[in-house]
Amino acid sequence: xxxxxxxxxxxxxxxxxxxxxxxxxxxxxxxxxxxxxxxxxxxxxxxxxxxxxxxxxxxxxxxxxxxxxxxxxxxxxxxxxxxxxxxxxxxxxxxxxxxxxxxxxxxxxxxxxxx
Numbered sequence: 001x002x003x004x005x006x007x008x009x010x011x012x013x014x015x016x017x018x019x020x021x022x023x024x025x026x027x028x029x030x031x032x033x034x035x036x037x038x039x040x041x042x043x044x045x046x047x048x049x050x051x052x053x054x055x056x057x058x059x060x061x062x063x064x065x066x067x068x069x070x071x072x073x074x075x076x077x078x079x080x081x082x083x084x085x086x087x088x089x090x091x092x093x094x095x096x097x098x099x100x101x102x103x104x105x106x107x108x109x110x111x112x113x114x115x
Contacts, residue, residue, distance in 0.1 A: 037081040048078065 011017075021027070026034070041048060052075060058066035093099040 034081065041078065041081070 052071045054062075054064060055074060056066065056068045056071035058064050091099060
């Protein structure tokens with residue numbers, strides 16, 4: 001297998017990458033998709049509420065048994081489109097320097113009496 005010689009284009013080796021979008025910024029397609037889903041949910045809020053009520057409470061005419069757990073699951077799935085999932089973050093120290101929680105309570109006396 002032979003390797004081609006580099007043509008001299010690109011950034012030099014060891015140079016940090018620059019440009020592009022910052023970490024955590026959704027790309028254009030993701031943003032547009034979320035906006036579309038939000039508009040769809042907003043425009044059909046009444047229908048979505050009715051559908052969830054039918055699932056939760058059931059409908060004897062349509063022979064749908066009540067299933068509040070499924071209604072909650074559906075609501076959670078819809079919420080994923082409207083609000084992004086947040087990553088879990090765990091804050092830990094190390095063996096030499098563990099994290100410490102410090103609570104400070106301060107009592108402030110305000111004298112409103114005028115001389």
